[in-house]
Amino acid sequence: MWKTLPLLAALLAVAACAPPQAATPAATQTSSLQRNAESLQAKLRRTPQDASAWAQLGSAHVELARVTFDPQHHSRAEKALTESLRLKPDGNGEAFIGRGALANAQHDFAAARDWGRRAVSALPDSAAAQGVLVDALTQLGDSEGESVALQRMLDLRPGVASFTRAAYHFELRGRLDEARGALERALESASSPDEVAFCRLHLDKLDGRTDESVEATRELASKVPSPEHLVRYGEALDKAGRSAEARTQYDLALRQLRALGGDDLTAALISADHGDPAEALRFAEKEWAKRQSVFTADALAWALHVNKRSAEALPYSDKAVSLGWRDPSVLRHREAILGSLR
Template sequence: MRRRTAVLSVSAGVLFAVTSVAGATTVVHDRTTAQQQPAAAGTTVGGAVDPLAAAVTAAQRRLEQVPGDWTTWAALGTAYVEQARVTADPSYYDKADGALARSLALRPDGNDAALAGQAALANARHDFRAAAALGEQVVALNPFSATGWGVLTDARTQLGDTAGATAALQRMLELDPGIASFTRASYDAELRGDRVNARWALEQALATAQSPADEAWCHAHLATLALADGDRDEAAAQVTAGLLATPGDPSLLLVRARVDAGRGDVDAALAGFRAVVEARPLPENVVEYGEYLESLGRDAEAAQQYAVVDTVRRLFAAGGVADDLSVALFAADHGDPGTALAAATAERERRQNTDSADALAWALHSAGRDAEALPLAEEATALGGAGAVALYHRGAIEAALGLDDRARATLTQALDTNPSFSPLLAPRAQQLLDSLAVPA
């Protein structure tokens, strides 16, 4: 299931539409976790021209005519950040870096648009301290920049500054109560375990959606939220509604594959996961496909996917993306405690949030250091919004320490939350719980 800090799934992307009339640049909306249909320039999405590709093309044409237009350089750089995410092509990050640097070279003072783009880029690369510092510069220059408050919200969330993130989000909501702020509000509520308000905020985002891609994204996350609670029927209904808006959207196909896997429809699930990794070969997507294959006993095919993951990660690393979190979790799940510990420790140094606590706890468990792992596992589940994976991790650690009553309660909570939270881990959780059963 969705991990909040999977590569690029929570990168701060700001989508600008660059009009060709007089070279004016108009901010349409910005997103933290928007999952749009990837499209190259000139292609269409849902029967209409893809707005991201159109924005990039318009900006490039404008800059051919007026190379000194610093606002368009900023817009182009930020759109490149978005393109990297929706196409899973990290080479766009270097393009973004260059375009944003060019904007700042042309206008070094008062250029909050370029600084916001740099903050989005830093978030996408998981350099959250740099993103927070840049976001603070943006809102100091322009306190009315909803984009600035948005990227600051993202960075503070990932750094574990929950109060600071909520404060920045509140300011963003006051300035621009639209899709970008409502989606962040949903995420903030989800982190706290407030599923009711998380759904409400996504419904508000859907009501303000201005394009088929926006509608599809909102349905994808409503589906993900439903599936996290084990409601496959609601998740399937949301996927169906989203695909009507944007057929073939990879985020929707991913949720549908998870629903099919949970229902035991192996052929449909395999086809779905395959379509997702072909359209959007992000490391976490390839890992999920591989783990589903592994759960079916198709180890050779799973190994092929895991080999692809290594290649994809190298490409993202070359684009400046740090991916220690998913490396740590994968290594811990697949018998490599040394790699898991090194990656989880690096991630914990980078940010002190619930996800890094969970990853380090699980890495320590894989190395047999459960006494050290337990406080971190407790921290990872303390906010109230912990998913089934983190609860399973804590339950396994409690069981390893002989805390059987606690382990039974935690594992039961994980499986009650979503009995099919992972094709690989959910059966392990059930087996562990069964082994802890109190004799009659």
């Protein structure tokens, strides 16, 4: 296994004595990103040959899609990044980063890896370029490559973006104390209310302190209408006996996934738990053909199990926990699979 991240280990060692930094007052992330996009659009009306500004506009739309879940921003990002690359096809590191981030957002992780490598080649000292690679390689199941890219990102810029990725790195390997330490370090580095909220949310999830009541999940889904939060809201409704309302949330989550470019892994899990088992298996097998990560292994194992093929599911369940990942839903899937084989 790859060595412990040296810079992160050193930073975590001093985290306990480092005073927390106060979050600075700021507008919401969405309005800040929107203002940035509008400013770039105004600039491009004056200087339409500015390849860098087109790349920045594309990246801004990728981020807007991430926080608003509006698929129109993906098409806008595509147009802006295409124009940047038309104006500057070679060595355009900013556009390579943007294209990589867009590919990651659309779950085309092989393309994201390739764009990330081009970005790193053009901008070897860019933490953002390394971040594109970390995200793609994590999802592709390239543990060694992901670790190397993450270490380089930490070397270049130890901040919220790199610390939260480090936390995920540790969580997937069952090293929860180190994951918690990385998130605490990220929280200390946070400089906006949005970053603070993001870090605290993930710390609470890691510690199992999330509120799964109907009201709490409804509020979360209204603020951040991601497929994950819509499903959590649906599950809370299900537990409250409001199955018809729950079904609406599951269907909305699936429609959103398709609108954003198709996330067959998440669709497989939603369908396995709340929809058609046969459809869940089709989604999972399609995703497994593209990438053999611990995430797809869990989804395929669960899809096979709900189709009453638990013996076939077990090897995939084994792979899902092979790094040490101990996510509660993954363990629940594994326990059910093992239980059916006893």
